[in-house]
Amino acid sequence: MEARLDPPGAAPEAYQAMVKLEGYLQQCGLEYSLIELVKTRASQINGCAFCLHMHTTDARAAGESELRLHLLAAWRESPLYSPRERAALAWTEALTLVADTGAPDRDYEAAKAQFSDRELVDLTLLIGAINTWNRLAIGFRLIHPTESAGSATASHDH
Template sequence: MEKIAYQDIPDGMFQKLNNLEDFINQSLLEKSLLKLIKLRVSQINGCAYCVDMHHKELKHINETELRLSSLVVWRETPYFSEKERAALNFAEELTILSNTPINNKIYNTLETHFSKKEISFLALAITQINTWNRLMKTFLFTPGNYKVNS
């Protein structure tokens, strides 16, 4: 059951967050990679609403069932490219924070696949989905109701 209903959220709050989403989506990062990261981070954070949303969005852009069902164990599968693996590893590192900077090996691997601008956008996208996860876990929007816009 929702703790905070959509109509009780402060005016402009979601619009500001959606403006940031638009900014991220205008980057050179592949939309499918961004959606993959969003789903993985939502899985880590246990955000049922966001897992449902991003799973549906990935299905909508023809992501395979095999990759979707294997995302939770991506390290043990051959289904993800080296570029995707670098981004997923970074997403996990930035989501499960420790009291130390991002591991140099993880960052160096990122640099083989992404420019500094792209790494900056990746970091922003990861922090953004973490924000959404935390909001949805607070508001408790009901999972299953999300519909993908065509």
């Protein structure tokens, strides 16, 4: 598989806007571990190898356990996630699959119980951003640089 194009090279202003949003999200106050769980779960749903590689690596480097990363796709059946994480993961799934789910009231209410209004907006922007990054990586066939040593690939920061 070869990359179709280099997004930052093709549209630098748009790409920089995404990078700026990502910078905001990294310092908005949401826990880093939660951010990486949300990014990983959305990337699992979307089947984005580039982002899965990036965010599981980042999560591990920040101290996330292998077990929690392995069980993330089955988080509803695992006791390893806090109520706040569970609410974020439910909201992540609801919004990532919004055409099918319609963002159900139960998922919104669960998130509202765990997050302030500002945090809920930040969480929603985080979910939207990772879904955009997934679409860039999948749509343009980006390959994580460490997955294909020596090949020409585009990369992105998120």
